[in-house]
Amino acid sequence: MPDPDTHLPIVAPHPWLIDQIAFDCIAHERIVSEDTWFYVLAAASFVESLSDLYTHNLLGHMEDDPEASQWLRERWEPEELQHGRALRRYVETVWPAFDWQTAFDGFCADYRPYCKPELLEPTRALEMVARCVVETGTSGLYGLLQQISPEPVLTTLVGHIRSDEVGHYKYFYHFFLRYREIERPSRWQVAHVLRQRLGVIGQEDAYLAVKNAFEVRNPGRKFSPEDFQRFQHTAGHWARTDYPYEMTVKMLLRPLRLPGFINRMALPLLMRQARRVVAP
Ligand SMILES: [Fe+2]
Ligand SMILES: [Fe+2]
16 A cells, blocks of 8 residues: 655645735834844744755755756745845844844854755765754744744744645655655654754754844844843743644654554654753
């Protein structure tokens, strides 16, 4: 019987465009004084806007796979860059005094050393697992933001981004299945990449993105680990009740291809664990 997972996800026409977002209808009063929202959105706009660098590194890894290369170039990169542009426009519309470009330039200078091609996983199947973890992380983040957004235009925007991220996960998972057949990684190797990637998710990039947004917004003040802890405390508070834990854990478990009953047993345990990690 054919495995339904091996079927290629359908590429629908691009579902939304930045011009369709009603930036002129933003209810400023609902969000303008929310500092944590400012930092979350500015940080997300920086990380998304650096996607050309990640695409470049991944293209080098997948060069002789025409389908993957085409998808990365024509679909993944333009969508990630659109996320960056749309979030930037939202931030600049609500907080016009913020010098986005200067903060982004600072972030690029700080973060580029962490994005070297040699930091990719050694095989394609394992790199696809790592990509699934990243897309699970972004799907979970935007799912959370969509749930708790205080402002309707933002709710629409992060909802669109969330759907794109879930689509990216499905594609990377499809490529994982293809390379799993060829490279046959063990479950242990897959679990190792999952654990390792979960340990670093959102660490350097989130810290450096918030730091650069903070220092440009507060001239003369140095960003400290305590400032980041305060930010994480509020964000963790949001996540405690509204983070999509079940979806996230299911997406993470999928590349392990565990038998159904083990998956069902692992799910509640891992959800408890995920709550401790996301919102300690
Ligand atoms: Fe994105
Ligand atoms: Fe993505």
